[in-house]
Amino acid sequence: MELEDIQSIILRDRPTPYFGTVVAIKINNAEVGRQILANVLPDVTGSKEWHKDTQATLSIVMTYEGLQALGVPQSSLDSFPDSFKAGMANRANKLRDADVNAPENWVAPFGDKGDIHVCATVIADTKEKWQAKFDELKSNMKPYIDYDTPENGNIEILLEHDFGSDNNVKNVFGYRDGISNPEIKGSGIQTPPSNMDEAIAAGEFVLGYEGEAGTVPPMPQPEVLGKNGSFMVLRAYNSHVAAFNKFLKDNSDSDEEAELLGAKMWGRWRSGAPLVLSPDHDDEDLGDDPSRNNDFGYKDDPYGKKCPFGAHARRMNPRDSKDFILSDVRIHRIVRRSVGFGEVLPADVTEEDGKERGLFFIGINAHAMETVEYLQSQWINDGNFMSLGEEKDPMIGLHHGDKDSAADTFTVPTDPIRKRYHGIETFNTLYGGEYLFIPSLSALKWISELS
Ligand code: HEM
Structure with missing residues (x-):
């Protein structure tokens, strides 16, 4: 190149x-x-x-x-x-x-x-x-x-x-961001290793x-x-972190349970540790380690019991998830160069402080418009591709906080039966x-x- x-x-x-x-x-x-x-x-x-x-x-x-x-x-x-x-x-x-x-x-x-x-x-x-x-x-x-x-x-x-x-590259929700990006064939530029991710043809990005x-x-x-x-x-988002913190608190009985629910919604813990590698608790060393924090697939988690199918990161890159309408995972990858603004709001703050915080999502691809239109309509604001019916991405989908709506529901597969969380709000609103x-x-x- x-x-x-x-x-x-x-x-x-x-x-x-x-x-x-x-x-x-x-x-x-x-x-x-x-x-x-x-x-x-x-x-x-x-x-x-x-x-x-x-x-x-x-x-x-x-x-x-x-x-x-x-x-x-x-x-x-x-x-x-x-x-x-x-x-x-x-x-x-x-x-x-x-x-x-x-x-x-x-x-x-x-x-x-x-x-x-x-x-x-x-x-x-x-x-x-x-x-x-x-x-x-x-x-x-x-x-x-x-x-x-x-x-x-x-x-x-x-x-x-x-x-x-x-230094921690945490976004305003307090979660490490910008970890996973596709490796581009012929660029000679290494991305963090991923055990299922073969380099993708340069023409998808340049x-x-x-x-x-x-x-x-x-x-x-x-x-x-x-x-x-x-x-x-470029998509400019205002992030409603206090509403997210409140949602976690209202839907759990302890701080640990709230942390687990947050990780299930993103697909990673605050440190960046992926749920499939550390399903029960956060692991700072794993999250910090670029040689390990992206080195995973989903094939050993076929029922989503570690990382739910609906989690933001699993929706956005289903990797080697099986049995869904996913044949074209490799042509829907994007390079992310998003940048954040504003302070992180700690997990115990459940009321807005009136300060601006959010993210300029920056996605790059040789046909970025079509790729993001596909992601927005199929993988973010719909759940059908993962047999989740009307469910949407819990973090960036367009929601209405309606407890009776299937679209505002987040399903977490657990033993013995799945758990459903209702009344999801739009935790990131688009302002341009x-x-x-x-x-x-x-x-x-x-x-x-x-x-
Ligand atoms: C306020 C908006 C957003 C926030 C705060 C956010 C945050 C995150 C976080 C924390 C991760 C996990 C860390 C990582 O793997 O790098 C992630 C992954 C990802 N996000 Fe977002 N995101 C946002 C919007 C979007 C949008 C609009 C898209 C696509 C249209 C998107 C696509 C992705 C992709 C492709 C991944 C990587 C998944 C993987 O390869 O495992 N994100 N995002």
Whole structure:
């Protein structure tokens, strides 16, 4: 693979700890937009040279409207997938983004509430490196911003959002995140070992390579624009941790039982230890150990007695689970580069403290829009593929807290009979999202040189 041309966010893990900022930009003047792109290009790193403990990196991704605003020719624009052209808000039906998650309830600048053209993200392993790189980005944009009347500027900053995590890479629920990612064939980049997970064809994640079907899927044209690029699905969630903590407490008789129920809902304990390897209690050493914490399959847990079929992680990657409608597990994998914001709320806090906390889910795949639409409609907001009827993902499904609804139920297989938990709420509500193209470094250069 041409690693030096592929943006590092596609193939490289973020550092631990990490510090970052995402800036959403609207471009009102194509020429200025291209000039800024040319100026910042040297800071955008490829997957060969960038490692998580080296220098800070900048990644640049754009919406369909962003490509238009930068003056990409119509013939090229036409060669992008229809889902990408439509944008996430217009695909709400396919994504099952209704009720609280519906685009009408999103906040600016997402979807129709704004005009996000480009997202620039700076990320680094220290505060100093992150600050220095972010200052550089800001000084490149500053001359073109009108601070009094933003819409009169050549560019507008629609959003500036900091994120980061502590050393434990715990998300705001207090659970270790970002452990499991697919290994990509030919990348030479190792992911934590997994005993059932063979490397997946590069074309599933990067444009211009053979996919699992053995063919190179169509890509945006000309080749310099499409090749070595990919697509990103960004979904911004507010996390209702106190409601989750309360749910655990209300449905258990002890702290231990509450912890077990939480682990059953995620598929992993707080430390990251997988339930199938440690079914009864958390195991910090296992959770901390990258050589062991992803090294498992589900075939020895055929009835879900260790990890329920409905657990978030088992739904999102059923691995070698048998006897379900799962023939296509390998083509529904995504690279996750999600980033969290806000403080972890301890398990004993059951009332909201009014502070913002949540996660920018970032999923990357050469056909990320279709993959996430499939995951959202089949594996998150439905239970049929695992013979769970109407049940949904207990952590990220769209729920209504209705104790009489099968869809708001979570089933935990146990001896002698299964246990059912009712009245699940939407513990993560969506407040925005975008479909984004991740151009290669040569595509960014090509765009910056358009006239
Ligand atoms: C607020 C939103 C979300 C949170 C807090 C969250 C959290 C987590 C956690 C804690 C894990 C287990 C750790 C790991 O294996 O890395 C996980 C795994 C995973 N999640 Fe999520 N997630 C969220 C949204 C999503 C969405 C929207 C998708 C897909 C559309 C998704 C897909 C996955 C996948 C593919 C895995 C890995 C499963 C595996 O390979 O075993 N997540 N998530």
